[in-house]
Amino acid sequence: MTLNRNHVAVLGATGSIGTATADVLQHLAKTDPDGNWRMWAASGHQNLPELTKIAAQMDSPPQRLILSSPEAAKSFDGTDALASKYDVGVGTNALVDVAMSPEVDTVVAAIVGRAGLESTLAAIDAGKRVGLANKETMVVAGPLVRQMMAKSGSELLPVDSEHSAIFQCLGNWASTRADTRADGTSGDSDAPANHAPKPRKLILTASGGPFREWSSDRIADASPADALAHPTWEMGRKISIDSATMMNKALEIIEARWLFDLPADAIEVFVHPQSIIHSMVEFDDGSVIAQMSPPDMRLPIQFALTYPRRLPSQSPPLCRKQSYDLTLEPADHGRFPALSLGFEVAKAGGTAGAVLNAANERAVGLFLDGKIRFTDIAAGCRDVLENHTHEENPSLSRMLELDRWARVEVDRRFSQ
Numbered sequence: 001m002t003l004n005r006n007h008v009a010v011l012g013a014t015g016s017i018g019t020a021t022a023d024v025l026q027h028l029a030k031t032d033p034d035g036n037w038r039m040w041a042a043s044g045h046q047n048l049p050e051l052t053k054i055a056a057q058m059d060s061p062p063q064r065l066i067l068s069s070p071e072a073a074k075s076f077d078g079t080d081a082l083a084s085k086y087d088v089g090v091g092t093n094a095l096v097d098v099a100m101s102p103e104v105d106t107v108v109a110a111i112v113g114r115a116g117l118e119s120t121l122a123a124i125d126a127g128k129r130v131g132l133a134n135k136e137t138m139v140v141a142g143p144l145v146r147q148m149m150a151k152s153g154s155e156l157l158p159v160d161s162e163h164s165a166i167f168q169c170l171g172n173w174a175s176t177r178a179d180t181r182a183d184g185t186s187g188d189s190d191a192p193a194n195h196a197p198k199p200r201k202l203i204l205t206a207s208g209g210p211f212r213e214w215s216s217d218r219i220a221d222a223s224p225a226d227a228l229a230h231p232t233w234e235m236g237r238k239i240s241i242d243s244a245t246m247m248n249k250a251l252e253i254i255e256a257r258w259l260f261d262l263p264a265d266a267i268e269v270f271v272h273p274q275s276i277i278h279s280m281v282e283f284d285d286g287s288v289i290a291q292m293s294p295p296d297m298r299l300p301i302q303f304a305l306t307y308p309r310r311l312p313s314q315s316p317p318l319c320r321k322q323s324y325d326l327t328l329e330p331a332d333h334g335r336f337p338a339l340s341l342g343f344e345v346a347k348a349g350g351t352a353g354a355v356l357n358a359a360n361e362r363a364v365g366l367f368l369d370g371k372i373r374f375t376d377i378a379a380g381c382r383d384v385l386e387n388h389t390h391e392e393n394p395s396l397s398r399m400l401e402l403d404r405w406a407r408v409e410v411d412r413r414f415s416q
């Protein structure tokens, strides 16, 4: 009997998504023994203690560990106790190598920011299944990702909760049709494709972040601690600030535009403070299908790993003994100007995504360092975006050049 092999490389293993992925892999290894689940490789940037802790916690420890920060790598001389236990790679090239390794079947792309781009593209190019948390890859290089996928046959499974929800709302219809045939066949092989309804709208839900009920004046004085206090999710620092500005939703609009290949005007946002409805799809007859579960990233991570199988997960279901209020509110583009940037950039395509992403990353860093005000983040992004000359079909190297340019522009704007 040939057993499946599920060797998973978790890039960004020391972060919020990375540690949740480790948890899911431990769970799958115990509950799906025929799946042969294993964290084969794990990366961290500089947090070596956390990386070794995660590796040591796995029942079947990873073979390869990667420490990607060049500075942190300098302190690793290859002779210590770590090297006797693991094959240790250092530097950013090691991320690309592992993403392409024949030993790896699935890559969970959980590095934060543009730093995750090369390894995610390498995994796609090598035809791996990719569990995509690193939304910035789609924001910077969505069209390139689509081209690479078509060539390599890589499967890109969304981990971002909204995109996983949309994927589930779209996919269930076709598979239910095929599954309900009395004779167990799906009939004409092209039946689901021919009859599957096209989505009319993708409706992303947004928690509204910690400032959902704050006035514009109060938001202008928000501190990093205020902005990091997300009401429903525990996440890394960068995405938490993005949720507070609602730039996270802007990035997700762009991510959805390229993941699902729909125009920007087919995407809408509803504020849903409870984070239970993770997103929705509206079809031509007006019917709306939603995916719901209490907020817990282990669910979309596991679904990306096991798709098309749905297996028991650690994520608790909705509790039938309690009441839930599920509310939907229109998004306020006035207090959260980042939202409009998301729609504009999703529509513009070309170089706009790379510029917005880089400007935002830099501005978030400056805000966290106490150098700029909260409202400077979206304002700075708009300035930099408007100062750049749009190009329609940029190469990857051109996008990376503009990424560097946008960061310098943000610094220049705020040093005046």
Ligand SMILES: NC(=O)C1=CN([C@@H]2O[C@H](COP(=O)(O)OP(=O)(O)OC[C@H]3O[C@@H](n4cnc5c(N)ncnc54)[C@H](OP(=O)(O)O)[C@@H]3O)[C@@H](O)[C@H]2O)C=CC1
Binding pocket: 011, 012, 013, 014, 015, 016, 017, 018, 043, 044, 045, 046, 047, 048, 050, 068, 069, 109, 110, 111, 112, 113, 115, 116, 133, 134, 135, 136, 159, 160, 161, 233, 234, 235, 236, 237, 238, 239, 297
């Ligand atoms: N957290 C969540 O619930 C969700 C996150 N996402 C997306 O997932 C991605 C990860 O988010 P999250 O887990 O919250 O982030 P974290 O900040 O918690 O973790 C980031 C990870 O990336 C590594 N890293 C940081 N900088 C670099 C670099 N320059 N090169 C290589 N690796 C680096 C970190 O290593 P080290 O620890 O050593 O610094 C860490 O492993 C983001 O793109 C985010 O938008 C999407 C949906 C939900």
Ligand SMILES: CC(=O)[C@@H](O)[C@H](O)COP(=O)(O)O
Binding pocket: 160, 161, 162, 205, 206, 207, 208, 209, 233, 242, 243, 244, 246, 248, 249, 297
């Ligand atoms: C868990 C997840 O997918 C995050 O992207 C989350 O959605 C952030 O919440 P906001 O809706 O506040 O941006």
Ligand SMILES: [Mn+2]
Binding pocket: 160, 161, 162, 252
């Ligand atoms: Mn999300």
